[in-house]
Amino acid sequence: MCGGFLVAPQWVLTAAHCNGDISVILGAHDLKAVESTQQVFGVKSYHQHPDYMLVAGTPFNDILLLKLDREAKINKYVQVIPLPENENDLLKGTECFVAGWGRIDARYEGSSKLFETNVTALGRRKCLQFIPELTDRMVCAGSRAKLCDVSNGDSGSALVCNGVAHGIVSYGFQIPPSIYTRVAAYLPWIKETMKEG
Structure with a gap:
């Protein structure tokens, strides 16, 4: 099992080493409970970074975009997390x-x-x-x-x-x-x- 996060209503970002047969559950807080907040999706297409590789067990370019089979309903429990506005590095101490x-x-x-x-x-x-x-x-x-x-x-x-x-x-x-x-x-x-x- 892997995590992931919504970056647009129909797109989830995750790690490339999480590839495989993926279904997406958004708005979940307890995996053992059926919650009214959950939205379940299939994946329409997988977009692994072209330079993804494993070298001696270490993943490089470990990024995968998933296009969902439909748009998520944005609400209090399911939100898009904004991406950085530029390519600057994250400052130490953040x-x-x-x-x-x-x-x-x-x-x-x-x-x-x-x-x-x-x-x-x-x-x-x-x-x-x-x-x-x-x-x-x-x-x-x-x-x-x-x-x-x-x-x-x-x-x-x-x-x-x-x-x-x-x-x-x-x-x-x-x-x-x-x-x-x-x-x-x-x-x-x-x-x-x-x-x-």
């Missing part, structure tokens, strides 16, 4: 949050309820100490105060900073920091793909 259904402790496979954690964007120099394969198309973020981070099952979820989707959960190591696909680096590809439909 406070962000991530929400998902990933594993919440070492013994537990995943959560049926949506959890949210706060993380802080880290500088590239600091991140390179932990993740030498970091590129300028990735963002590194984690929690400094406590060991809370994204985990298995959170892939594809949005890194939201100041109300904008700046990253897509790509991978991590169960302890901070984790790596996110930097959405701003792919703005031209995202816009062109959505325009071509």
Whole structure:
């Protein structure tokens, strides 16, 4: 299972390593409950970034656009998360949050309820100490105060900073920091793909 987020009424952004037979549920908060807020969709078309690749288990250009089989009904529970306005990098120290259904402790496979954690964007120099394969198309973020981070099952979820989707959960190591696909680096590809439909 992966996360994803609505970037237009008929488009979801997620991680490319989440490809496969996907159905999309928007407005869900408890996966074990049938909620009136949920909207379920099929996927009309998959648009994986052409340069996506796995190198020794590390995903690069880990971004996938899904065109839904119809437009989502935007309401209090289902919202579009805005994309960055330009290709600038996320400033170190920016406070962000991530929400998902990933594993919440070492013994537990995943959560049926949506959890949210706060993380802080880290500088590239600091991140390179932990993740030498970091590129300028990735963002590194984690929690400094406590060991809370994204985990298995959170892939594809949005890194939201100041109300904008700046990253897509790509991978991590169960302890901070984790790596996110930097959405701003792919703005031209995202816009062109959505325009071509």
